[in-house]
Amino acid sequence: VQQVDGVWPLPQQLDQSADRNSLSPQRFSFTYGRDSAAQTGCSVLDAAFKRYFSIIFPDFTKGSENGLQYMWSEPQPFVVSVSVKTRGCDGYPDEDSDESYNLSVSEGQAVLRSVTVWGALRGLESFSQLVYQDDYGSYFINKTEIVDFPRFAFRGLLLDTSRHYLPLHAILKTLDAMAYSKFNVFHWHIVDDPSFPYQSRTFPDLSNKGAFHPFTHVYTQSDVMRVIEHARMRGIRVIPEFDSPGHTQSWGKGQPNLLTPCYKGDVPSGSFGPVDPTVDTTYKFMESLLKEVKFVFPDSYVHLGGDEVSFACWQSNPNVRTFMEKMGFGKDFTKLESFYMESIMNMTAALNRTSIVWQDVFDYHERIPQDTVLEIWKGETYQAELSRMTKAGHRVLLSAPWYINHISYGQDWRNSYAVQPQNFSGTEEQKKLVIGGEVAMWGEYVDATNLNPRLWPRACAAAERLWSDEEKTLNADLAFPRLEKFRCELLRRGIQAEPLFVGHCKHEYD
Numbered sequence: 197v198q199q200v201d202g203v204w205p206l207p208q209q210l211d212q213s214a215d216r217n218s219l220s221p222q223r224f225s226f227t228y229g230r231d232s233a234a235q236t237g238c239s240v241l242d243a244a245f246k247r248y249f250s251i252i253f254p255d256f257t258k259g260s261e262n263g264l265q266y267m268w269s270e271p272q273p274f275v276v277s278v279s280v281k282t283r284g285c286d287g288y289p290d291e292d293s294d295e296s297y298n299l300s301v302s303e304g305q306a307v308l309r310s311v312t313v314w315g316a317l318r319g320l321e322s323f324s325q326l327v328y329q330d331d332y333g334s335y336f337i338n339k340t341e342i343v344d345f346p347r348f349a350f351r352g353l354l355l356d357t358s359r360h361y362l363p364l365h366a367i368l369k370t371l372d373a374m375a376y377s378k379f380n381v382f383h384w385h386i387v388d389d390p391s392f393p394y395q396s397r398t399f400p401d402l403s404n405k406g407a408f409h410p411f412t413h414v415y416t417q418s419d420v421m422r423v424i425e426h427a428r429m430r431g432i433r434v435i436p437e438f439d440s441p442g443h444t445q446s447w448g449k450g451q452p453n454l455l456t457p458c459y460k461g462d463v464p465s466g467s468f469g470p471v472d473p474t475v476d477t478t479y480k481f482m483e484s485l486l487k488e489v490k491f492v493f494p495d496s497y498v499h500l501g502g503d504e505v506s507f508a509c510w511q512s513n514p515n516v517r518t519f520m521e522k523m524g525f526g527k528d529f530t531k532l533e534s535f536y537m538e539s540i541m542n543m544t545a546a547l548n549r550t551s552i553v554w555q556d557v558f559d560y561h562e563r564i565p566q567d568t569v570l571e572i573w574k575g576e577t578y579q580a581e582l583s584r585m586t587k588a589g590h591r592v593l594l595s596a597p598w599y600i601n602h603i604s605y606g607q608d609w610r611n612s613y614a615v616q617p618q619n620f621s622g623t624e625e626q627k628k629l630v631i632g633g634e635v636a637m638w639g640e641y642v643d644a645t646n647l648n649p650r651l652w653p654r655a656c657a658a659a660e661r662l663w664s665d666e667e668k669t670l671n672a673d674l675a676f677p678r679l680e681k682f683r684c685e686l687l688r689r690g691i692q693a694e695p696l697f698v699g700h701c702k703h704e705y706d
């Protein structure tokens with residue numbers, strides 16, 4: 197059995213030898229190193245030990261001697277000893293979490309050392325990918341040395357639960373698959389024009405009237421807490437996005453007088469536009485909503501949106517025009533958008549949260565708090581945008597070339613793989629302001645029936661770009677066999693990942 201270079205994304209340093217050890221589930225265990233700051237009782241790692249045991253040995257349940265019969269030798273014990281420098285088992289991963297780890301696999305044992313439990317999770321994932329089976333089902337692992345850490349700190353994946361509702365299990369399964377590729381941020385684009393599935397405790401009518409259905413197509417507070425905890429156990433941050441002032445049609449169903457009434461001539465047309473930025477009630481509403489978001493979502497970042505605001509409705513409304521005059525904005529509606537966005541970014545800062553906004557906010561030359569992160573999504577000229585934004589001293593996230601809701605025939609993972617997020621004209625300081633990137637799976641044509649095959653393994657290409665060393669991962673042809681193997685591993689783990697090209701897997705999806 198020739199073992200293909202075994203870990204996706206590629207570790208910074210991976211040395212594998214041909215020496216192989218047999219493993220037997222009966223004699224395999226994860227333990228805490230004597231010098232580990234985390235010991236039994238560490239919620240994140242106790243759960244990870246169980247989870248990875250069943251990932252590695254899916255057909256074996258502890259204590260059932262009906263495991264694989266050994267014809268020729270008494271199984272050797274194999275112990276994985278995990279040592280973590282700082283405890284922090286009950287907290288949340290954040291932008292500064294150290295995810296580095298070292299893994300040394302030798303005869304009968306593996307030693308995994310990391311600074312935090314989040315790094316230990318990354319090491320356990322790599323360890324799990326090193327184990328393989330021969331045709332008789334016996335388990336093996338080769339002698340291996342790994343020194344690893346992520347190239348970028350922010351490695352995100354966006355799901356849109358407004359264009360189509362995604363059942364909770366689909367979100368949890370996506371978090372599982374994200375962890376397999378070492379993604380560490382779940383960008384939950386939770387509401388938008390078509391539906392408002394988030395069940396707000398402050399404004400219950402938002403989902404009562406704005407969801408596709410008030411009972412079956414909502415995320416209750418306990419659903420949201422389950423997502424956050426499931427993510428935490430995998431070292432994944434959850435960053436919610438409440439996108440405004442555009443993309444808010446569903447908000448108007450449950451919150452009267454929030455949206456701008458559009459006019460036809462000098463009478464309301466009956467349709468509504470972006471949030472009405474001219475009335476105080478709007479800012480009172482947004483402040484209450486953001487206060488709730490702060491208490492429900494522990495991450496110190498919140499995404500405020502700010503994309504695709506159409507000015508036509510504002511323009512048609514006489515009250516808005518009066519407001520523009522009063523404020524001295526003249527006919528420039530980007531000034532009105534800026535006024536609104538600056539207000540809610542300042543509200544967010546006052547709530548001790550850092551905001552992320554789409555690039556439109558920057559493109560409108562708005563006054564943006566220096567620590568606000570800008571997310572690039574417009575495909576045409578993202579390199580120029582990277583230069584402009586980092587020149588202005590902002591941290592940026594690159595998503596534009598990773599809008600994988602766009603599909604085509606053939607191996608389009610190669611386009612994602614070819615992206616170089618720091619390949620733009622700028623100083624080294626500017627390059628450092630690229631904190632990472634994000635794969636987007638917008639939901640116009642996606643729901644639980646096609647989410648997984650559309651996401652996986654195509655998202656894995658960006659995962660390697662965001663984790664691995666740039667120089668060692670320049671060649672998609674060299675990556676292909678590794679990604680093919682990883683795709684088969686995803687199938688074995690129950691992720692319905694579509695094929696990259698012609699071929700087969702030992703464990704086909706069933």
Ligand SMILES: CC(=O)N[C@H]1NC[C@H](CO)[C@H](O)[C@@H]1O
Pocket residue numbers: 503504554573599601638
């Ligand atoms: C920031 C952003 O991407 N805004 C919109 N742009 C097109 C997308 C589909 O590709 C979605 O409709 C999304 O809501």
